Each structure stands twice: as C-alpha cells, then as structure tokens.
Amino acid sequence: MMVSFLFQLAGVIAAADPTVDDRTNSDFSYSSGSVMFGFCFLTLAFAIAVKFYIDHQTKRKQNQDAVPGFPSPPNSHWLFGHLIVLHSGGGGLRPDGSPKTFIDGYQAVYVKHADPDSGRGSFWFFTVPAVYLTRGKDVKAVLSASSYRAPTTVVEIHTKQFLGKKALVNLMGKEWRLYRSAVHKSFTPKAIQQSQHIIDRVGSVLTDTLLAQVETAPSKQLTMQVLPIMKMATMDVFGVAAFNFDFRCTETLTLSPVAAAFEYLGKEYTRRLKSPWDIASWWYDLPTPANRQYKRQKNIIRTFVRNQIQEERRKLATGNVTDEVASASSGSTSLTTTTTSDVLANLVKAADSEAAKEGNAASNDEALGDVLMTLLFGGYDTTSITLSYALYLLAKHPDYQSHCIKEIEAVFGSGNGQPSKSDDDSGSGASRNIGPDQLPYMKAVIMETLRLYPPAPLTSRTLEKGIQLPPVPNSEQKPQSLEQGQLIMLPIWCIQRDPHNFPHPDEMLPGRWVQKSKSSENIPGHSPWKDRPYNEGDDDRTSLSVPPSNETIPAGNRDAFCAFAAGGRNCVGRVLAMQEAVTLLASLIRRLKFELVASDYQVRPTNAAVIQQPSDGLPMIISKR
Known part of the structure; x- marks a missing residue:
C-alpha cells in the first residue's frame, strides 16, 4: 500500500509542475528536469518502502517465535529465514578445519534451540512459519495424519523437468x-519374489567383475570409490526388474548410455537446485550449452522408457510374454533362466485401464513414463547410498562384519558364493529365495545404516486438518495442537540421532534390531540370529547411564525410525529396497573385503539436493576375502 501511495504521489507532483505547457498540448508533458525529479523521487520512495519491509520482517522474525509456543532459533534472515543456517550451518569451518555442512545446520536449527522436554520448535522457511518435530510419537502422529506436501516452487520446477509433470513426488x-x-x-508378492533372482544375479556378476580386476592388479587389491559401483548395481537391478532390460553396468563397470543419461540428469538436478541465483538454470528453453546437453540426455532416457512401455504393451496384446531380457551391449535379446519381473506389465495394465475410463491414452502414457522415472530415481540413489555407507560401517566395525560372515556361511554354506546342495530339496543346487527374512543380522546392519545415514535427511507435511500432539512424558507442559495448513518439517537425520528415541544415537549397534536365536543356533541353513521384537514402553529410552552394547541397548524405536517415512506417503518400494540392499551386501562381503583407505578416514556426508551422500564417493580398498 505504501509503495502504491508513493507512486501516486509522485505522479501528482510531476503533473502539477509549472513547466507544463497546456497551451500547446492537451495532455501533460514534462520537462527534462521534472522527469529527472520524478525518477529520483520514485527511486527514493521505492528504497524507503523496501527498507521499511525489510525492517518489518526482521523485527517480526527476531521478536517472536515463528509459531507461538514453539521456540525458534535467533538470527533469521528477513527473506530466507533460517535456510542459510540450515544449508551449511551459516558457513565457516568446524573446529577440525573442515567446512560446515547441512549436519551443522540441522544441529543449529533443529536440535540446539528445540524445547528440551518435547523436542519441538519452529523456524522460518523463507517467510513461512514452520514447525519441526523430533520425537517418535510426534513423528508418528503427523505422518499418520497427513500425506499432503505443499509444493515448493523451486523444487517443483526442476522436479517436473527431471522426472515429469506426473512424478509421484509432485502429485497430490x-x-x-x-x-x-x-x-x-505392481509390487505384488510375485514381483518381489521374482526380483530376488535378479538381485542374486546382479550381485554375482558384480562380485565376479571386481574379483577379476583384483586378480589382475599388481598388489592384488583395488582402491575405488564404492558409491559409483553401487549405483551401477542398483541400475542393473532396476533395469531387469522394471524394464526386462540388462544395462550390463556391473559386467563392464561402466554406465550404459541410458544409465549415463540418468546419472547426468540427476547431477544437473542437484546443481540447479543448489544454484537458485543462476537464472539460466531456471529457463530450460534458453539455448545455453547446459540446456542443450540436458535436452539430449533427457531425450535418450525418455526414448528408452517410451520404447519399453510400447514393447510391453505389444507383448500383452499378443500374449507373447517370454523370459527375454534385452542386452545393453547390442540391443538384442538373450534368453535367461531368470524369470522376469511383472512390475512393468502391471503398471501398463493399470495405466491402460485408467486410459479406457478417461479416453486419453497419450496422457496416461506420459504419466506412466513419469512414474517409472520416479521409481528409478527412488531406487537408484537411495539403495546405492545405503550400500556404500553399510560397507563403510562394516569396515569400521570388523566385529560386526565377522557376525555377518558367520550368518552368511550358516545360511548359504561355505562355498564359492552359491548356496550349498542342502539348500535345495531337489538336489539341483539351485538357489532358494534367501533375503532379509533369512539374514536377520544383515538386515539389522542395513537398518542401523539407514538410521545413522538416511539417504533422505528431511521430509515435510502440510496438515490437511488440525491435530493435537501427544502429551510430553514426565512434563507439566500443556497439550499442544497444530492448525490446518501448518507446514511441518521432520528432520529424519536428527530424529534418528535423538537420544530420547535411540540411546547412544551415534553408536552403530545392530543389536537394536536383532538378537541371538537359541532355537536356530547351529542348525544348517538357518541364521543364529532373529529379529528383535519391539514392545512400546518396555524400556526407558532416556537413560544413558548403561554403557552401550548390543545386549544392553533398548530395542529400536519403530516410531522414530522414518528412513522409509510412514503413513500414506511411505516408500512404496521399501520391501524391494531392503531385499536389494541385504542381498547385494551379502554377495559382496562374502567374497570380497572392503577396507578403509586410512585408519583415521571419516566419511563426510554432503547435501545433494533432496538426498545426502558421501562427498568423495567413499573410496575403499577392495581385495579378495
């Protein structure tokens, strides 16, 4: 209103200037002096209005909590709120001389200034007041109450370009x-069961490839970044499981053209999200070198996805569904003994059924492609990141690694990586389905890895209706409620490292999730471990007086474990992701040793847009076990 008033006032002053000659022109005209005066006045007025707005926002954010009743950190920026601090702890260096990261920012905003009894607080997300929650019961209440995420313009623009307009992460x-x-x-029990054979094969091929390179290395060992290798494995699994297409990345340890295109788009997605000030990054139609390369790579993978959908539809129409898996090397097909997955077939059927209702096949084909891109994005990065951190943690904890080897040998036998003959009733030596349920200790390692290093360190919800938060134990704090439309941030990284949720949170303790099994110990083909039950309220999670060990640590708090989220927007592929991570990890460490490049090496997670990952690709020394 002030700006509008000042502009009107400037117009009146200029119009009243005595230099106006209305004898020769019926309209107002201005001398050069009056025009300059008006311009200067408008500039000054605009500057005053901007300063007034900045001062107002600054005082508003400094003198009150973002949400009343929920404490806020100080030093909020008038425009960006607390995002600058969240991004990198406000900049600067840590005591050890390394640069601050998102971990320091999370600590500064979500931990340091939270209410000590409830773990609740608020902050400014740009100019929007947001609430954050860090305790298990609060997290469960919010995730159960709402599946809605209000779109963020910056993220939405780039996500639509990368994954498509119908990407599941954008739809509401x-x-x-x-x-x-x-x-x-589409993720039927049959599809999940069929995927086990695919994961087994990819794990075996990757291990064989690495072993071959180890044998030819002069020192009989390799120093390689494990994150890119794990990405190749997850790409191969998804290729066969979803597309019936073998990218053969693990066979060659190079990305196929389609896989390379997806990797490029993912890196561009991260770069553009982290550079909001780069105007060219927002306008994908500008003829810049980066945009032209982006379109070329996007066309490669979109053409591939479109062709696979059409091929699957042709098979369904003719009833000619075989066990053919296309090869990335020649484009030809080769029959395999592996039963291919029906994930793509189920998705095509569902999309065609909806197209019949709406009469818009083209739109549903586009949506189907976007859904497949979303699934690839979800499985490609998250599982590979989890596997990389798991290898790192096992290298740091050789005692846990020895437990893994003991379990693998108990279940598989002590052979060359193939199950023993006793594993198959027919005596053919064929593999039975061995996954997370048969390898509980390996699953516990993955669970603890996901707890310590969740690939997605943050999620959010916008309440579709008001809720009342659970009462705070052992506190006289009055019940708190949240109104409809409230933006809520759930910092998964902080939630899963909160000592109120997980005592001794920075310690890797697989015993949170697994325990010794007396009934199956020393029984061939069975793990000496079993899943640990969780009974809410059986233990005091706030007590840190007992030294941490796998025997004394309380069972893992399922309410506070949200690496897969929960409620309506939980990870739809979580069962397959756990199956893939456990199976690939078991295949790798049974025949290979992964060691730290230095005894004092510490991984440094970095924020890569919506995920976090090792900043250096996690180099490790690989040798034969």
Missing part, C-alpha cells in the same frame, strides 16, 4: 492416490 490428492495405487499393485 486424487491423482496421487490413483498412481500410487497402481504402483503399489
């Missing part, structure tokens, strides 16, 4: 429920 309401239901139905 009825449309989201429709496509999520189709995806959920």
